[in-house]
Structures are given as structure tokens and as C-alpha cells.
């Protein structure tokens with residue numbers, strides 16, 4: 001049994017498995033969040049190389 005690690009600033013990206021496409025690091029910070037009707041768009045920026053990328057989060061219903 002392992003204790004749960006305390007998530008720090010890394011949780012934003014690493015928790016959802018997003019990796020920088022340029023340098024491969026997981027240090028992506030969200031600099032902008034847009035809420036739409038049924039989804040959330042997050043604009044992220046790599047802390048290491050500065051590359052930006054966008055992720056979408058949405059609800060999937062059955």
C-alpha cells in the first residue's frame with residue numbers, strides 16, 4: 001500500500017497525461033480556460049520550452 005502523493009503544481013498536466021509535444025516534459029501550466037456549453041478548453045504552456053497547446057475537456061454521457 002502506498003500513500004497518496006500530494007499533488008503540487010504538476011497536477012494540472014500530469015494528472016491528465018498531457019506531455020509537451022516539443023520537449024516531452026509534463027510541466028504545462030494552464031494560462032487560459034474557456035468554458036463553453038458542454039466543454040472546457042484549456043490553453044497550456046510548457047514551462048521548459050514555452051510551446052503552447054490546447055486541450056479540451058468534456059462530459060461524455062451514456
Ligand SMILES: [Zn+2]
Nearest residue numbers: 020023046049
Ligand atoms: Zn516543452
